[in-house]
Amino acid sequence: MADFRMAAQEDAPALLELTLRAYEPIRQLGINFAAATADLDLVRKNIRENMCFVMEEDGKIVSTISARMPWGPSPGPFGVPHLWWFASDPDVGRKGVGREMITWCEEVIIRDTLKSPAVSLGTADRHPWLIEMYKRRHYEIQGSKDLGRGHITIYMKKDFIKVNPEDRN
Template identity: 45%
Template sequence: MGEVIFRLAEKQDAPRLVEVIYDAYVTIRDLNLHWPAAHANLGLVEENIADNECFVLEVDHRVAATVTLTRADNPMTALSGLPFLKWFAVDPAYQGKGYGANLLGWVEENIIRDRLGAPAVTLATAEKHPWLLPMYERRGYERIHAFDPGNGDGTMHLLRKIVDRGLYERFSRQRIGQAASG
């Protein structure tokens, strides 16, 4: 492994991120899933960087992987009450080397748990994708909600990973209490 750096993406990273995301999302396009990232262009990537927290993992000063933490007004965040990750991608030249797992782990621990103080994090994926669900489940994510967006993608799954068990138990009790009183 070369020199690895975790950081927020900047506008000047957008052209490289378009390459990484496009190349990583080939299976998504082959499955005809309607995910914005699968067809992201420079403008959409720049908008993602400006509107969200887009993290990158660099290897020897080259972006190898990326994942985005959405803003609080995301519908998935509203549903779960938890931070939501999207646009996870690893350049195919760097796949199978642990870089994607390292980036997700870094974001889960340093950003979600330590900086935000959130008990868990969520993401969503399609049931018909051949390897994403098992990959996320191996990383400790569990299915918490299935839905059909009605766009031809079929069943989508919202997954959750608990990053702080004690905090999650308090969070769950509070959500149950709010539901009972609301």
């Protein structure tokens, strides 16, 4: 059974090792995500400045995801929590670990605990399958921006609360 918790600074070496293994295919694609070339200082900074979560199975970290807050040092573009640094252990295989991690973060943390009406994320336009994966998870493209990293960042948002314009009165 999986256990979820906030990451602690003591988790940094394990998170770095997991992240570098998980992002190997991203590096091979030549996509410059910050997590793909992280070092221990960047992992520690992520844990310190963001809500960094881990999923453990039998005491081993098998997945991680972070949420940057609108009031934090590196907010997302829409004034809602912004997911990033999402990685799952490639040795676990296709057991739904990543899906379970992101669903837990979206629903338990962002929607139910923080009461946020939405969540956002960014991904690379050149990634061969991530945009479609996030669309299947009900994320919608909201815009794009060239951040100078060699790709266009596609910003996506998932609304938890659908508002009918007629209900705003």
